[in-house]
Amino acid sequence: GAVVxxxxxxxxxxxxxxxxxxxxxxxxxxxxxxxxxQFPKQSLMLMATSNEGSKATYEQxxxxxxxxxxxxxxxxxxxxxxxxxxxxxxxYICSASPGGLPYEQYFGPGTRLTVT
Amino acid sequence: DQQVKQNSPSLSVQEGRISIxxxxxxxxxxxxxxxxxxxxxxxPTFLISISSIKDKNEDGRFTVFLNKSAKHxxxxxxxxxxxxxxxxxxxxQKGGSEKLVFGKGMKLTVNP
Numbered sequence: 001g002a003v004v005x006x007x008x009x010x011x012x013x014x015x016x017x018x019x020x021x022x023x024x025x026x027x028x029x030x031x032x033x034x035x036x037x038q039f040p041k042q043s044l045m046l047m048a049t050s051n052e053g054s055k056a057t058y059e060q061x062x063x064x065x066x067x068x069x070x071x072x073x074x075x076x077x078x079x080x081x082x083x084x085x086x087x088x089x090x091x092y093i094c095s096a097s098p099g100g101l102p103y104e105q106y107f108g109p110g111t112r113l114t115v116t
Numbered sequence: 117d118q119q120v121k122q123n124s125p126s127l128s129v130q131e132g133r134i135s136i137x138x139x140x141x142x143x144x145x146x147x148x149x150x151x152x153x154x155x156x157x158x159x160p161t162f163l164i165s166i167s168s169i170k171d172k173n174e175d176g177r178f179t180v181f182l183n184k185s186a187k188h189x190x191x192x193x194x195x196x197x198x199x200x201x202x203x204x205x206x207x208x209q210k211g212g213s214e215k216l217v218f219g220k221g222m223k224l225t226v227n228p
Contacts, residue, residue, distance in 0.1 A: 004159070006159075032214050034214075034215075034216075041125075041220075041221075042220060043205070043218045043219060043220040043221060044160070044205065044218045046215060046216070046217075049214070049215065091157070093159050093160075094159075095159075095216075097214050104150075104162065104165070105162075105214070105216060106162070107152075107159035107160045107161070107162075108159045109157075109158050109159045110157065110158060110159045112157065
């Protein structure tokens with residue numbers, strides 16, 4: 001149980017275009033979903049927290065207009081990287097929490113984004 | 117400001133021996149701690165956790181120890197197996213918050 005999927009697993013896009021990444025909880029309802037970014041040999045950096053039906057809460061320094069997050073249902077959240085630049089190239093990982101203590105998070109397999 | 121620190125970037129041990137991975141934290145509001153294992157190009161997978169009301173939690177080959185006064189926790193893997201080779205992340209949570217704060221990770225290599 002507690003499986004989280006991400007799609008696509010990797011994507012290459014050109015500078016200036018937008019790319020959407022989906023995160024789905026397959027066997028549970030996720031009251032909260034999280035989006036992380038990981039640079040090589042670095043920690044996972046939390047970008048934003050989203051709850052179903054409400055606006056995402058972004059961490060300090062994360063541009064909300066650039067990284068659009070939509071949490072349309074209890075099993076789906078999307079991250080759209082708008083007007084992508086090469087510096088947006090990274091590994092993006094989502095996680096989902098079914099809620100309730102102790103707030104465990106289950107992670108997706110990640111999406112490798114390369115912007116050329 | 118790094119609230120969760122994994123000061124050693126890597127560790128290499130022989131198969132069958134004990135692996136000890138260390139983690140320090142600075143925020144006394146953290147009350148729940150987790151260890152995740154991560155392979156390259158994959159998401160982290162949950163390994164074991166411990167609440168601040170405990171000082172030890174054991175699950176098979178994995179044991180996590182918590183020393184609240186020192187703000188230090190450690191993950192022991194006994195016996196270590198080559199399949200344990202991965203990057204291990206320590207993470208912490210504040211009471212009432214769902215957010216996880218991660219350390220930078222430590223690469224464990226278990227040699228056959």
